[in-house]
Amino acid sequence: MDFAFSEEQDAIREAIERICARFPDEYWLKRDKEGGFPAELHQALAQDGWLGIAMPEAHGGSGLGITEAAVMMQAIAESGAGFSGASAVHMNIFGLNPVVVFGTDAQKKRMLPGLIAGRERACFAVTEPNTGLNTRKIKAFAKRDGKRYLVSGQKVWISTAQVAEKVLVLTQAEAGLTLFYTDFDRKYIEVREIEKMGRKAVDSNQVFFDGLPVPEEDRIGEEGKGFEYILHGMNPERILIAAECVGLGRCAVARAAKYANERIVFDRPIGKNQAIQHPLAEKWMALEAANLMVFKAAWLYDRGKPCGAEANASKYLAAEACFDACQQAVMTHGGFGYAKEYHVERYLRESLVGRIAPVSPQMILCYIAERVLGLPKSY
Helix, strand or coil, rough: CCCCCCCCHHHHHHHHHHHHHCCCHHHHHHHHHHHHCCHHHHHHHHCCCCCHHHCCCCHHCCCHHHHHHHHHHHHHHHHHHHHHHHHHHHHHHHEEEEHHHHHHHHHHHHHHHHHHHCCEEEEECCCCCCCCCCCCCCCCCCCCEEEEEEEEEEEEECCCCCCCEEEEEEEEEEEEEEEEEEECCCEEEEEEECCCCCCCCCCCCCEEEEEEEEEEHHECCCCHHHHHHHCCCCHHHHHHHHHHHHHHHHHHHHHHHHHHHHEEEECCEHHHHHHHHHHHHHHHHHHHHHHHHHHHHCCCCCCHCCCCCHHHEEEEEHHHHHHHHHHHHHHHHHHHHHHHHHHHHHHHHHHHHHHCCCCHHHHHHHHHHHHHHHCCCCC
């Protein structure tokens, strides 16, 4: 049993930290106020090859595992970029896993290099307004039309659809759920941005497909097996979200501890008071405990072992620990915690992303109850 990161994994973290240091708090404060995709970070990571960290070497990637990807994504969030930074590249890291695993060699050669090089950005279109997590009941339909399909329907909460050139979209077809990776052709797609509580830099949208023509060669795998293909990417997504949650929570605790050391009230730093110390110590411990589950899940996934329980547990534990840490960071700052210039209020708003997406905490509890404890299905 070895809890140490390898030299390569430590080097990855250090390299990402150097890149993120070029994007200070002021950059993210501006993105949070004004919006606008953080293209500068996206391109900086692309230029050094990081967008392909878990993609095959044959197509320009690094061929590393979800463990290394988790190290990378955690470092981005922990830098102060939070989910504003992590979400800008998150889809690149895990989203095309169905293509990597189930795509043909010709598809991989055509679809992966542009994403890895940063020339293309992709969005992930699965969720629909009337189905939520009941993915098997989605209504978007791909109608066969000779050597192509025509896709029509509605999706919701689709990140980066304002800037994406490509889309991974799950639809119904005659044989059942079917997956495509194709051009995001705005002549056939309407995108409406959703104004939301946080993470303004990375857009979330309602997306309407109206007869989008999709060539047959853009279908991933077989008709009717799209749900199976999407499932293959769910554990990596949970692991990466969890790693990002730990990173953001660590950032919040570190900032709160720094403030507590510097803030003088009644002629002494407030950090000298146990009422300030103890909650922050508790949040640190919760984050580090969650982090162990994150990297256990990543270790299992990279070795081809079952990891559904661990991936779900890591997402649950990390998201709750992150939220608690960010809330405590605001309270440690007192009134200044409510001020944007101190940044912790943004961390608190963004911490809710990890609790809500991509699966609710209640559904994770159901999964553990049923799959681990053997209890009957409750829904």
